[in-house]
Amino acid sequence: MCSIGGGTDIELEERVKGKTYKCRECGGHFKAVGKHPVCPSCQSEDVEPA
Template structure:
């Protein structure tokens, strides 16, 4: 699709960050997406946590 001189009609939905815990370094962090990695050690060994705010 080419859109020279015209705008795209894109609807952006909000993403809610979820809480994760790294299985390698035990870092707890918030992330979004399907392939979440730990921001500290860059491991993909992360587990979704259930945390109340």
């Protein structure tokens, strides 16, 4: 369906549910969406689901 005009009233956080991960390098916890999450603190890809 196509719409013209303003955006929707749904916030991005309400539509997309991220998974919680733990970084194996710095120990930080964060939420991410996608197949290859990256730690926002140290930029490591060595993460696991928390």
